[in-house]
Amino acid sequence: DGHHRPTARNRGGLDRSVKPLSRSRARACVRGVFEWRGGESALERVSCAVGDGSIDAPPRAAMGCGGSKTVGAGGGAAAGSVDDLIAKAKTELDLSQPESAHEVSAFEPLVDVPPKVFLLTGLEVLRLKKNALTEVPAAVTSLSRLRVLDVSENKLTALPDNIGDLAQLQDLDASENEISSLPASIGSLKQLSRLIFFKNALSKLPDEIGGCVALAEVNFFNNKLIRVPAALAELERLDDLNLAGNKLKTLCKTDKWGSLKRLAIMWNNIVMLPSFAAMTSLEQLQMNNVMLSAFPDMGAMPNLQLLDANSSLVEALPETLGEMKALTNINCRSCKISAVPAAIGELSALETLNLGNNQLTELPSQLGKCTALKVAFFDGNAGLSRLPASLAACEQLVRVNFMGCAIDTGDEDTAAAVSRITDTTAANGGWLKGV
Secondary structure, three states: OOOOOOOOOOOOOOOOOOOOOOHHHHHHHHHHHHHHHOOHHHHOOOOEEHHHOEEOOOOHHHHOOOOOOEEOHHHOOOOOOHHHHHHHOOOEEEOOOOOOOOOEEOOOOOOOOOHHHHHOOOOOEEEOOOOOOOOOOHHHHHOOOOOEEEOOOOOOOOOOOOHHHOOOOOEEEOOOOOOOOOOHHHHHOOOOOEEEOOOOOOOOOOHHHHHOOOOOEEEOOOOOOOOOOHHHHHOOOOOEEEOOOOOOOOOOOOOOOOOOOEEEOOOOOOOOOOOOOOOOOOOEEEOOOOOOOOOOOOOOOOOOOEEEOOOOOOOOOOOOHHHOOOOOEEEOOOOOOOOOOHHHHHOOOOOEEEOOOOOOOOOOHHHHHOOOOOEEEOOOOOOOOOOOHHHHHOOOOOEEEOOOOOOOOOOHHHHHHHHHHHHHHHHOOOEEEOO
């Protein structure tokens, strides 16, 4: 969705805290899934390797072979009707539907917000996620203490015009709806620090958004924006800005974005950009799949760790590349880059370099100074035939790809580099391809 960052548990890594199942337990789990899902369709979703005692985890309800569990609001363990939950609410009310499809809600998705909710004047947190709401009533502003409002994953086409009356609101999540515009009153939300609107139908933003002076995290991923207002340039506290997946051709000025740590503008129609030199706190720059032919003025960017411009039209790496000392990952694959600057040797923290499918004909000897390098992809550079012997100094290499190149092992330096890289990658449990 362009917003959530992966964690160790959900990005495909092994959870070492979970012990392998015994053969008998594995069979029991499969039987439980079969019964819980109701027949053979379950077996199509479960992969079991009883031979080594491991099993791909079935839905949690099946792990106890006892079927689905009924949950109350927000996927919690306590069941309750809507009226019960409202009656018990003090400062927080969660009327969301469960996150997991394997959990059964205690109530049907809400089509309307129950009027009783707006009598809870002490509410500070209201969550209405994953329902079937088509509107948020103007009466929501009676909740004058509200700090968090989550109406994501509904069927909303608009927010109430008086949303700006929620003077204490700090977190507004209306992602995954059908909202086409924001009310001008949003500029009155002086405490708002988090504004999440990914996967909507916004074609423009109101100039008044500049009034949200506390904004730190803003996410408009996957909308229909063709421009951003100049007022966005005034938001000095921005920390994470995601404008990816829109129709932008440029950005507003960035001179006041000195606190910004992440900028995501990939998947746009960008053809020109203002100077980025003032963004000295930037750690991640994601500008892949744009129509830009050159990087903007980048300045030193001493904190930049990720530079991603893959599948764009850029013809050269940034002029100030050597000053970006914190860089660990450069992905400029499938661009039009014809040379790697000698300044790359200044990047002692660089671990991943992906320059595959470009127009390279040589690599600088200074690349051998990137001694932290683990992954180096140069595949698809048909004119690349010789390698500097200095690459032998990169003793951390794990995966190296020269597929589609014309590596000439008859050249002495190239042969020495290939020999050393072969030994290094093998020792580190990796591989060398294309030689």
